[in-house]
Amino acid sequence: MARAPIKPITLKELAAMLELSQSTVSRTINGEATAHRIAEETQQRILHAAALNGYVANTMARGLRQKxxxxxxxxxxxxxxxxxxxxxxxxxxxxxxxxxxxxxxxxxxxxxxxxxxxxxxxxxxxxxxxxxxxxxxxxxxxxxxxxxxxxxxxxxxxxxxDHDKAADLALAHLKSLGHKQIAFIKGQAFSSDTVLRWQAIEQAARSLQIEIDDRLVVQLQSPEPGPGPGQEVTRHLLQTKYPFTAIFAFNDVSAIGAISALREAGLRVPKDISVLGFDDIMAASMHHPPLTTIHQPxxxxxxxxxxxxxxxxxxxxxxxxxxxxxVYPRLVVRESTGHCTPQSEPVGDACEMLSEQASD
Structure with missing residues (x-):
């Protein structure tokens, strides 16, 4: 047997339920709360009650009246x-x-x-x-x-x-951990942030006296939104055999892809290679290891x-x-970056091996 439709609550009934004036309820629902200085707490209470009780404002009529x-x-x-x-x-x-x-x-x-x-x-x-x-x-x-x-x-x-601040935070963090040979994953050419962020990185590197090796700079190519493009360019980095001890990725999803490629190669993050992301999306804190990143609000x-x-x-x-x-960034330090300290064991530590290659 079909259930009878629930009769929508009226504005008068909603106002009575909340013990507020009809004008206060109407102004809140019609988007005029700020102009009439209605408290945020009151606004939320009205909107919650309206949704819970099925109140439907006559927005079409309001729009026609006001064009x-x-x-x-x-x-x-x-x-x-x-x-x-x-x-x-x-x-x-x-x-x-x-x-x-x-x-x-x-x-x-x-x-x-x-x-x-x-x-x-x-x-x-x-x-x-x-x-x-x-x-x-x-x-x-x-x-x-x-x-x-x-x-x-x-x-x-x-x-x-503020991309200049973001680049300073990221590179200063990696430098403080002893990283000098840093690989960079640039954003896709179509991203509006790519050029500006790279210019900021170059400026920060000059200020911090970090040399950027062009052989360690790769660019995301695929428009795919997931970690695949980051995984692909990191595989390329590893295939070139040029030594590096850290990766600074264009965003968190490409950093997650980079970690996947490093694991495929038998490398540990951060013990062998540190990885730093950008954005601080929700997945960054839940990834294993949790991702060190630049928080973009x-x-x-x-x-x-x-x-x-x-x-x-x-x-x-x-x-x-x-x-x-x-708007301004902040550095969020988690577990994907660590000190680049050569170990006494001659095998199994990429940081040591890469540093030895660079000095040859």
């Missing part, structure tokens, strides 16, 4: 565990507070999709767009916020990491991007508007 859609578009390279999903979760945090919806699309680095998706979103009347590590080459009639896109155009606000970057875009939509940011909002 608004309360929808933004989010463009990412791919939707996979790690970078993009963490950024999206931060975007969602902010949009939920203001009653906005969002459309997410992934372009997989295809030029036709990079061009077509913004047009598709505009056809659906989005009020703004957040581009995550995705170049936007056309001027858009709606506000645009770019995360790690380095989009230097008038009207675009970029949310960017991805969730915060999503939150800042969303709050900035909403402020642009409401015309709350005065001119001249900032071109860049900088």
């Amino acid at each position: 608004r859609t309360y929808t933004i578009g989010v463009i990412v390279p791919e939707i996979s565990e790690g970078y993009s999903t963490t950024v999206i979760s931060g975007i969602e945090d902010e949009l939920l507070k203001d009653g906005f919806f969002y459309i997410v699309v992934s372009h997989r680095h295809r030029e036709d999709l990079l061009e077509g998706y913004p047009r598709m979103m505009l056809a659906r009347s989005v009020e703004g767009i957040i581009a995550v590590d995705s170049p936007m080459n056309e001027d858009l009639p709606v506000p645009l916020v770019s995360i790690s896109g380095h989009d230097r155009r008038e009207g675009v606000i970029n949310i960017e990491l 991805l969730r915060s970057m999503g939150q800042v991007a969303a709050s900035t875009l909403l402020a642009l939509i409401r015309n709350e940011i005065p001119h001249p508007r900032p071109e860049t909002i900088t």
